[in-house]
Amino acid sequence: MAVSGSAVLEAVLGRIWASPRIVEGFHALCDFGGRFAGTASEARAQAFLAERLSTIAPVRREPVPYRGWTRGPARVTLPDGQALAAHALVRSVATAAAGLTAPLVDLGRGTPVDIARAGKTVRGAIVLVRHEFMLGRDHVHRRRKYDAARAAGAAGFLIAAHLPGVGPVTGSSGDGGAGHIPCVGVGFEEAARLAALDGRPVTLHVDGVFADAEATNLLATIPGTGEALVVLSAHIDGHDLAESAIDNASGLACALAAAEALADVVPDLPRGIEIGLFTIEEWALAGSEAHLATMPEADRARRVLNVNLDSVAGDDTLTALTSGVPGMDAFLRTALAPAGLSVGLHPGFMGNSDHANYLRAGIPAFRLCAGFERPGSALSLLLTRADTRDKVHPHQLKTAASVTAAVLLAACSGAALPPRLDMATIARLTSG
Structure with missing residues (x-):
């Protein structure tokens, strides 16, 4: 032309x-x-x-x-034995077969500031944070929350969908290397159940296989x-x-x-x-x-x-x-x-x-x-x-x-x- x-x-x-x-x-x-x-x-x-x-x-x-990484099944088990659906975040490390049992700490939005404010309660805990609308000026990315949580000593990481009715949220996390922790996405409704258990132990199960x-x-x-x-x-x-x-x-x-x-x-x-x-x-x-x-x-x-x-x-x-x-x-x-x-x-x-x-x-x-x-x-x-x-x-x-x-x-x-x-x-x- x-x-x-x-x-x-x-x-x-x-x-x-x-x-x-x-x-x-x-x-x-x-x-x-x-x-x-x-x-x-x-x-x-x-x-x-x-x-x-x-x-x-x-x-x-x-x-x-x-x-490479292949996703396996994931779930969060409550103290009464009920299992909540979850979806492993990309490149999550796996838990042991018995799962990871630790106190749940609900950090709300879960920004790095929120995580720092929670102080010692994060160490050794499974933290719960919220996903956000990704195309907003004030959006705090999931990986920033994940990195802040593991740097603060969290043992596990849960991120919840911010909208009801859409099931679990997904996305990437770490790279599966040393110092990384198991991490999953859960749904809005599951997060409400978990938030009511703040401070009580839950068990996280995550499976996944790494290969070149x-x-x-x-x-x-x-x-x-x-x-x-x-x-x-x-x-x-x-x-x-x-x-x-x-x-x-x-x-x-x-x-x-x-x-x-x-x-x-x-x-x-x-x-x-x-x-x-x-x-x-x-x-x-x-x-x-x-x-x-x-x-x-x-x-x-x-x-x-x-x-x-x-x-x-x-x-x-x-x-x-x-x-x-x-x-x-x-x-x-x-x-x-x-x-x-x-x-x-x-x-x-x-x-x-x-x-x-x-x-x-x-x-x-x-x-x-x-x-x-x-x-x-x-x-x-x-x-x-x-x-x-x-x-x-x-x-x-x-x-x-x-x-x-x-x-x-x-x-x-x-x-x-x-x-x-x-x-x-x-x-x-x-x-x-």
Whole structure:
């Protein structure tokens, strides 16, 4: 396609809105299940994504060795012998066959401040904390609570869903190494039962097996006329409680749609696009971390921007989490204006998606997400069995893909981008 200003933008966005492929791709990914890393569900999704990518550009499969883990059963047994359902957090260490019996300490929200305030009561206890809406300004991530609890001497860790009726919450915890403790998610209703037992002993049973494994990142490059590349990323893996529809079948479907719409435009533009579909993201961003850690510095220097799509549907509002990168807000406003599009802009650093690793590598990056600061939206259902496709509307997918395509088109066409980040700026931006 010849480059002719607004006509190109209209054609690119028209392809997204006229085609059923984005919705078909989204449903196909949900059909595979939750895509938990190392499972047949993830393998089926990988094969589908590789085939779709191959219609855009040659696919590179990047192996990522990692410490794999297979989840076993988990439960919490009350003093009367009744067992409550639980779900082991990713990479939880196992308890002994008899379980771990210790006093339960209810820490409420369970922030690091709450844990410090509880003092010596945490040591040797099984602590109970609450999950939070993940896309809010004041969100305290589960791993911060877990790390604070084990540093304070907790023997076990329970995190409860913050909404009723959705069952246990899941997510990652430690890495199973020395000093890590058994940890599970429980439901809202189970937490109410446990809270009534504050100070009394309960027994935690967790099973899981660690083994060396190898994951695979999928990469494809649409070259431009110059050496610079704009990275479009989304994560493949999810959780086995449901379909991981919002998080992150939505991001994958939008990334494919935007890349397909731009595939014959980018070769005539100054900058190319690298598509990075990363796995083991739900394991503390391990896939993108390994990708960047092994990349030669000269290749890092070619990557000038990362557009990361993670949970981009489930609500009609879109926000770019810009982490305060200098010049990013202005770039996004300018890039979206020709299409009459806009997104919310949040400058705070939220390090729970792959854009965080690009920032740490000095590459300007932002995460596009839906439902920021909207706890009443379907985004509140992430990491639960309610993260299913019925929460996502086609127009949300197409809007997110259109925003993505407009940003990529501007970036590849030679628009002024935020400058590369020096070490001092990286430290300042990622300290939150």
